[in-house]
Amino acid sequence: MLKVADIDVAYGHAKVLYNIFLELEAGKTVFIVGRNGAGKTTLLKSIVGLIRPIKGSIYYDNENITGLLPNKLYHRGIRYVNQDKKVFGSLTVQENIELAAFSSGEPLSRALNKVLEIYPKMKEFLQLKAGQLSGGQRQVLLIGQALVGDPRLMLIDEPTQGLAAVVINDIAKILSRLRGKLTTIIVEQNLPLVSRLADQVIVLKEGKVSRILNDVSEIRNIALLEKSL
Numbered sequence: 001m002l003k004v005a006d007i008d009v010a011y012g013h014a015k016v017l018y019n020i021f022l023e024l025e026a027g028k029t030v031f032i033v034g035r036n037g038a039g040k041t042t043l044l045k046s047i048v049g050l051i052r053p054i055k056g057s058i059y060y061d062n063e064n065i066t067g068l069l070p071n072k073l074y075h076r077g078i079r080y081v082n083q084d085k086k087v088f089g090s091l092t093v094q095e096n097i098e099l100a101a102f103s104s105g106e107p108l109s110r111a112l113n114k115v116l117e118i119y120p121k122m123k124e125f126l127q128l129k130a131g132q133l134s135g136g137q138r139q140v141l142l143i144g145q146a147l148v149g150d151p152r153l154m155l156i157d158e159p160t161q162g163l164a165a166v167v168i169n170d171i172a173k174i175l176s177r178l179r180g181k182l183t184t185i186i187v188e189q190n191l192p193l194v195s196r197l198a199d200q201v202i203v204l205k206e207g208k209v210s211r212i213l214n215d216v217s218e219i220r221n222i223a224l225l226e227k228s229l
Ligand SMILES: Nc1ncnc2c1ncn2[C@@H]1O[C@H](COP(=O)(O)OP(=O)(O)OP(=O)(O)O)[C@@H](O)[C@H]1O
Pocket: 011, 014, 016, 034, 035, 036, 037, 038, 039, 040, 041, 042, 043
């Protein structure tokens, strides 16, 4: 479904990704792990069109999407939930969902259902200003918004970063419910969570793919994941 073919990515003269080659199957939950600065966020941004690689190509359903802008990719079903957990704080939760409905052309009732399906408790917060939500609730709202429309590939950057353990559990449940329904690529530092949910783990080290784990027994082995970083 997605093929990243030998891309290099740089910020100005500083190259941060080297010869990245990945092939992702539809419906899989793929985690990207690696130490701080390994280039995980840069890889996600390159796939969603926020940064153009200086070398190589990216294919989505066999079509070369290199250099296409994020809004074009959005309408082809690619969603990106970035790590800053920013919502429109002065709008209500429902209005935030309306924005996603408007962007995607999906009727509001269906958009609301998609969010409530993954987190029924959000019903109580619909008329609240989104700025009043906790960090975890914002993350859930952002994931819910990304499900509005017809997403096929969802990229999520550090969904559990800075969240309390109980909320991490809620997010893990949501991610686990998405398994098999769409393709997800998730950057995550929480290795027990990665180990529990991943179909494939890609380890980035200093801008290069240093290891790809496909074998369930390897993925479930947290000590091995730790050692791979
Ligand atoms: N806008 C930018 N301009 C210049 N350099 C950048 C920019 N964004 C990131 N970098 C550098 O690129 C490298 C990779 O950063 P990136 O954020 O992709 O790593 P990461 O693995 O996601 O790290 P973290 O876990 O800290 O988020 C780092 O050396 C970082 O300092």
